[in-house]
Amino acid sequence: MVPSVILVDKPKGLTSFSVVEGIKKKFKVKVGHTGTLDPLATGLLILLINEATRYAEFFLKLPKEYITTVKFGEVTDTYDAEGKVVEKREIKVSCQDVKKVLQSFLGRILQLPPPHSAKRIEGKRAYKLARKGLHVSLKPVEVSVYKAELVDCEMPYAKFVFCVSAGTYIRSLVHDIGLALGCGAYVEELRRTKIGQFDVQRAITYERLMCLDDLYGVSVPVWEALDFIPAIDLDAKSAKTIKNGLFLYLPSCLEEETFVRLYEGKEFIGIGVIKGNRLKAYRLLPQT
Numbered sequence: 122m123v124p125s126v127i128l129v130d131k132p133k134g135l136t137s138f139s140v141v142e143g144i145k146k147k148f149k150v151k152v153g154h155t156g157t158l159d160p161l162a163t164g165l166l167i168l169l170i171n172e173a174t175r176y177a178e179f180f181l182k183l184p185k186e187y188i189t190t191v192k193f194g195e196v197t198d199t200y201d202a203e204g205k206v207v208e209k210r211e212i213k214v215s216c217q218d219v220k221k222v223l224q225s226f227l228g229r230i231l232q233l234p235p236p237h238s239a240k241r242i243e244g245k246r247a248y249k250l251a252r253k254g255l256h257v258s259l260k261p262v263e264v265s266v267y268k269a270e271l272v273d274c275e276m277p278y279a280k281f282v283f284c285v286s287a288g289t290y291i292r293s294l295v296h297d298i299g300l301a302l303g304c305g306a307y308v309e310e311l312r313r314t315k316i317g318q319f320d321v322q323r324a325i326t327y328e329r330l331m332c333l334d335d336l337y338g339v340s341v342p343v344w345e346a347l348d349f350i351p352a353i354d355l356d357a358k359s360a361k362t363i364k365n366g367l368f369l370y371l372p373s374c375l376e377e378e379t380f381v382r383l384y385e386g387k388e389f390i391g392i393g394v395i396k397g398n399r400l401k402a403y404r405l406l407p408q409t
Contacts, residue, residue, distance in 0.1 A: 129324055151170065165314065167180050193214075202310075318349055353400070366401075379395045
């Protein structure tokens with residue numbers, strides 16, 4: 122099977138790891154994911170099959186869109202509905218107040234990951250330490266919030282659409298919005314609807330996928346999925362130079378490092394990188 126990409130709509134209750142393992146066992150292929158979803162969450166997973174796993178980083182960097190239902194007036198230890206309620210507060214804010222406070226969360230912000238997260242602390246997952254009742258000290262990270270829209274509101278519940286950079290925790294974002302309003306909040310429901318140009322409407326449900334005999338009808342070659350990266354067509358001599366680990370000199374000069382898809386005719390050979398006026402291999406498919 123050619124290196125491929127599958128869009129899967131993850132159901133509630135399953136971990137991203139269990140989805141990956143289920144597909145591995147049924148179809149006897151190598152599988153990698155490009156960003157996990159909590160068991161509570163549903164929605165889009167981009168799964169990479171066989172040698173497509175070499176290109177995971179390019180999908181990991183894409184922005185993500187979520188629809189989330191939030192409950193105000195309570196705080197949980199996990200920042201979502203699966204956690205223990207640790208504090209209840211009176212709700213003294215209106216839906217208009219909620220809409221106004223969203224403006225302060227747009228753009229680049231510092232965000233503290235939730236204690237119950239997959240972040241590592243001295244080699245151990247934060248959520249494993251938190252479950253043991255140990256203090257979890259995580260460092261804030263800079264993330265970007267491109268869109269924060271209130272689409273429905275009837276206290277104590279509200280529904281939001283967020284578009285964020287890779288690495289953003291929606292649970293932390295909701296928790297911080299609750300703190301800013303003074304009433305607390307946690308994620309009741311969460312659904313990932315988009316990753317970059319990929320939409321969950323194009324995805325196959327995990328249940329339906331596991332009923333199929335093979336992956337050919339639901340997968341796309343990785344070079345097609347990577348079409349958000351510009352392409353360069355090389356002649357045979359130039360392609361050989363790149364495959365041998367040497368540089369190609371280009372007539373134009375780019376100041377910023379730029380990734381490109383490399384083709385020899387119609388054959389995808391991998392990803393290259395341009396810096397200055399030099400093109401070199403970055404991650405090539407194994408030569409057969």
